[in-house]
Amino acid sequence: MKVEMFVIPGCSECAVARARLRAAAQEVAKNLEWRELNVLDDLDYAVELGVMTLPSIVIDGELVFSSTPTVAQLRDALIERHGARV
Amino acid sequence: MFTIGKLATLTSVSNDTLRYYEQEGLVQPAGKSPAGYRLYDKDSARRIHFIKHAQNCGFTLAEIRELLVLRSRDKACCGDVRTRAIEKKLQIENKIRAMKAMSKALDQLIAECANERRPVRECTIIAALERAISMPVQ
Numbered sequence: 001m002k003v004e005m006f007v008i009p010g011c012s013e014c015a016v017a018r019a020r021l022r023a024a025a026q027e028v029a030k031n032l033e034w035r036e037l038n039v040l041d042d043l044d045y046a047v048e049l050g051v052m053t054l055p056s057i058v059i060d061g062e063l064v065f066s067s068t069p070t071v072a073q074l075r076d077a078l079i080e081r082h083g084a085r086v
Numbered sequence: 087m088f089t090i091g092k093l094a095t096l097t098s099v100s101n102d103t104l105r106y107y108e109q110e111g112l113v114q115p116a117g118k119s120p121a122g123y124r125l126y127d128k129d130s131a132r133r134i135h136f137i138k139h140a141q142n143c144g145f146t147l148a149e150i151r152e153l154l155v156l157r158s159r160d161k162a163c164c165g166d167v168r169t170r171a172i173e174k175k176l177q178i179e180n181k182i183r184a185m186k187a188m189s190k191a192l193d194q195l196i197a198e199c200a201n202e203r204r205p206v207r208e209c210t211i212i213a214a215l216e217r218a219i220s221m222p223v224q
Contacts, residue, residue, distance in 0.1 A: 008172060011165055039172060047179045054169055054176075 001082050002033040004058040006051050009038050014055065017068055021057075024071040028078045087116060087125040097134040104134070110147055112137060112154065143171075144178050 003025055007014060022034050039046050039054060046056075050063045057065040057074070064077050094101050107113045108124075113133050115124035133154065140150045153170065156162040199210045206212065 008165075008169055039176070043176070043179060046176060047183055050180070052176050052180060053173050 001029045001031060001078070002035070002060055003029075003078075004035045004037055004049075006037050006039045006042070006046050006054060006056045006058070008040070008054055014068075018055075020071060021069070021074050024075055025078060028075050029082065087127055088131070089119075090115075090124050090126070093126045093130060093134070096131050097138070099134060099138070107134070107137065107147075110151070112147065112151055144174050145170075149174070 005018060005021070007018065018036060025034060026032050037045070039051065049056075049058050049061070051058070051066075053066045055065075055068055056063060057069065059077060059081055062081075064081075065073070069077070088096065090101050090104055094104055097104075104113065108115070113126075113130050116127040116130060117125045119125055136154070136157075137147075137150050140153060141147075145153065149170065153167065156166050156170075195211045195214055198214065
């Protein structure tokens with residue numbers, strides 16, 4: 001399972017939230033690939049995926065969150081999409 | 087202090103536009119003359135220039151209103167504005183992508199219509215557009 005989070009580096013509060021989300025995702029998914037992408041470095045890829053607001057989270061190529069989800073929302077999304085594999 | 091006409095001249099926008107900006111809460115007169123005419127100050131002129139520049143960068147009036155709020159908020163930081171600028175860039179890039187796809191679709195239609203002298207009822211572009219219209223919406 002691949003989770004890609006498009007972010008703008010530099011915001012310390014966002015970094016704390018990201019770390020919390022990543023930890024929660026790792027608890028839910030065994031084979032998790034978590035990538036944090038600087039949207040400015042990967043602009044074309046972000047546009048291709050339909051990212052228009054930040055931060056955005058893409059799960060296995062599908063744009064799922066267009067703003068920071070709660071830990072529970074992310075956990076639910078991962079379980080809903082990949083329940084069989086967790 | 088300036089009248090609306092003077093402000094319009096200074097900022098190269100029409101009186102109607104200034105009234106519209108006022109209606110939209112983007113700019114407010116600093117006061118009124120004894121005769122009841124709107125009067126504006128230098129800050130109004132700065133705001134109008136700000137609005138025009140932001141429009142040139144693709145921001146809508148609603149987004150500009152948010153930027154103006156951020157501009158005057160003590161706790162806001164440059165990062166808040168930068169995020170909005172990056173999001174606007176993403177939206178513009180998305181539109182460019184969509185428009186390129188439209189242009190490519192038109193290329194195909196233009197290429198298919200090789201004979202310009204054919205009557206319009208045999209026009210392949212019109213036929214292709216009609217086919218597209220009659221396709222069921224997914």
